[in-house]
Amino acid sequence: MSTPLVSVSHLSHRYDQHSVLEDVSFDVEEGSFVGLVGPNGSGKTTLIKLILGIERIQKGSIELFGKPVQRFRNKGHISFVSQKANSFNRGFPATAKEVVGMGLTAGSSLFRSQSNINEQINQALEHVNMMTFANQNIGELSGGQQQRVFIARALVSKPQLLILDEPTVGVDTDNVQQFYQLLSTLNRELGITLILVSHDIGTITTQVNDLLCLNKTLHYHGDPNEFDQLSNEERSTFYGHDLNVITHDH
Numbered sequence: 001m002s003t004p005l006v007s008v009s010h011l012s013h014r015y016d017q018h019s020v021l022e023d024v025s026f027d028v029e030e031g032s033f034v035g036l037v038g039p040n041g042s043g044k045t046t047l048i049k050l051i052l053g054i055e056r057i058q059k060g061s062i063e064l065f066g067k068p069v070q071r072f073r074n075k076g077h078i079s080f081v082s083q084k085a086n087s088f089n090r091g092f093p094a095t096a097k098e099v100v101g102m103g104l105t106a107g108s109s110l111f112r113s114q115s116n117i118n119e120q121i122n123q124a125l126e127h128v129n130m131m132t133f134a135n136q137n138i139g140e141l142s143g144g145q146q147q148r149v150f151i152a153r154a155l156v157s158k159p160q161l162l163i164l165d166e167p168t169v170g171v172d173t174d175n176v177q178q179f180y181q182l183l184s185t186l187n188r189e190l191g192i193t194l195i196l197v198s199h200d201i202g203t204i205t206t207q208v209n210d211l212l213c214l215n216k217t218l219h220y221h222g223d224p225n226e227f228d229q230l231s232n233e234e235r236s237t238f239y240g241h242d243l244n245v246i247t248h249d250h
Helices: 044-052 096-101 114-127 143-155 173-190 201-207 224-229 232-239
Strands: 006-015 018-028 033-037 059-064 078-081 161-165 193-197 210-215 217-222
Touching (some): 018 210, 033 173, 044 078, 044 193, 078 143, 096 114, 096 143, 114 143, 173 193, 210 224, 210 232, 217 224
Parallel strands (some): 018 217, 033 193, 033 210
Antiparallel strands (some): 006 018
8 A cells, every 4th residue: 555645643742731633633644635614713723733744743643645744845745725715915916927927936947948937837826727728817817717827826836736725715705616626527537636725515515535534533433425424413513513415516
C-alpha cells in the first residue's frame, strides 16, 4: 500500500484551557476527494492550520507525504484556497492572469523562460475554464469566477494536494454546483487529491468519496453514502444539535 499523503495520528489541541481537538486520527490517500464537515467551533480550521504547519502540534503527530510536518519542506506539493470571498479587495489592481502568476514561487519559475511561465499560467486558467477572462481585472469578476481564479493560482504550481476551506462562501447559489463539479473534475482528470472543508453536507456527500465529520473528536470517517444512511438522530449527535440536511438536485 502506498504512503498516505496526509496521516494524522492521535492529534489533540487546546487554546488555553479550551480543548478544540481530541485524539483525532485519519489518513488521506493519494487520489481521494475528502470532505471535512462539522459545526462552527468543531476544530476544522485548527486541523487545517496544523496540517499546513501554521499551528504547532501540541499532542499527536501529522505526516505529509511520509514525513513529519515539522520537517516537511516540499511546500510546492500542497496548495491552499481559503475563504477569500468575504474579505477580498475588489479594487486590487491585477488581472486574472496576474493573480494566477502569484502562485508561482521563485523556485518554481527560476529556470523557466517567460514563454514557459505564460504557458503554465494559461494551462491553470484553462483547467478552471477561465482563460476567456485572463486579461480582465479580478475585481470585475463574479464571486464564482474569482474563486475559480484563486483555484487556478493554487494549481499553477502543480500541487499533488489541494486543501480548500469553505471555498463557496460568498459564491452565488447558481454557481455553487458548477464549482463543486469543477473540483470533481480536477480530482478525476488531473488526479489531484482534495480536502474540502464545508458546511454544505447535502451537496458535499454527493461529491466526495471520503467523509470526515469532526466535532472536537472524529465522529465519522468513511463512505459518504453510508453517512447519508444514518438517522437524523445519529447525525445530530455528531453535531450536538438538530441537523437538517438539504439534498440538492443535480
